[in-house]
Amino acid sequence: MPANPFTPTFGIVPAYMAGREDVIGELLRALDNGVGDPNLVTIVSGARGTGKTALLSYVADEAAARGWIAVNVSALPGMLDEIIQQTKKRAEHLVEPSGTARISSIRFGNIAEVKLQEAESEAATWRIRMEDLLDELAETSTGLLITIDEVREDLDEMIQVASAMQHFLREHRNIALLMAGLPTHVSALLQNKSVSFLRRANYHDLGTVEDFEVAQAMTKTIEGAGRSIGDEALEKAVASINGFPYMLQLVGYRAWEASPESLCLSVADIDVGVSHARIDMRRKIFDTTFKELSKGDVRFLAAMLEDEGASELADIARRMGKKSNYASEYKRRLIEQGVIADRGQGRLRIEIPLFKDYLKERLGHDMPKGRGC
Ligand SMILES: Nc1ncnc2c1ncn2[C@@H]1O[C@H](COP(=O)(O)OP(=O)(O)OP(=O)(O)O)[C@@H](O)[C@H]1O
Ligand SMILES: [Mg+2]
Known part of the structure; x- marks a missing residue:
């Protein structure tokens, strides 16, 4: 009996990726082109289960197969240290172990001079420690891909990586950064003034596949x-x-x-x-x-349920018994959460497949009531 090949587990790269060819193609070409390619910093966003983590793992595996060192972290406290540790581990064969003195040059002449490098300073900033590692990787023309999953705007370390990245790119270092997160967090991160350069990064919204x-x-x-x-x-x-x-x-x-x-x-x-x-x-x-929706979000969604296809903001506001500018605040929130999408000309649609049926079932009996007709 053949083993079941399907992978309904979060974060697992499927046996065959459905779609995503554009984003994968762009990323792999960027790795092949190396320094200077604009897609070396890429952000993907998508609702739960759209395949963000699987995409990061897939690209990291492909990068490793192309000779890159690929490190994968989630945006959690300790992430900066994790990046350093993983880089050292995966590049063991290329990078000298830290914390020990090492011979960096031997010059022969009348006197043989052996120069000992100092042990890595614990006090060095993350950027400097990374620069040292990147210098060593550069000696063997090896690039470093960092993937960060579940990005969060409220994590200081996230901002530090992003701003260090800007310097690494300016210094023409062989480095790539691929980030993924839920739409709300990605859009909040992009609004953070200290990392405004991320707004110019390559961006993909992973919706559904064909x-x-x-x-x-x-x-x-x-x-x-x-x-x-x-x-x-x-x-x-x-x-x-x-x-x-x-x-x-x-x-x-x-x-x-x-x-x-x-x-x-x-x-x-x-x-x-x-x-x-x-x-x-x-x-x-x-x-x-x-569970992540606010009461207002739910009222907004409930007001969309009676439409067969897309809904108009004005109708939603009327059904909520509110003005359009009040409703548009919830529209913005729900778009950022990846729950609804604007299909053009103000026509709104519930974006997560089957979620509309779920909402109808769940809210069927106690739908929040507005004053609309
Ligand atoms: N392109 C794809 N084709 C087929 N299956 C996929 C694809 N991408 C992901 N999957 C499968 O979908 C499921 C969800 O993928 P994944 O865990 O990457 O989603 P996610 O967007 O990271 O979700 P979350 O936001 O909850 O972390 C997994 O079972 C994975 O194997
Ligand atoms: Mg995930």
């Missing part, structure tokens, strides 16, 4: 692991996934488990898979997202 990309990834994942899927079953799976990477893994994983002994995934397997996957989505994505 249906044909979902179909391709599903087929390749299933066939790569020794089973197959018929057209009707595939169509059903794709329609239930709505372009959401985490849902792709959930549906695939659950459908695979439905009758693991048969060679072909059937329509019935997909039906079972989808109904289990919806429960998983509810627990792992929707409940968490809902």
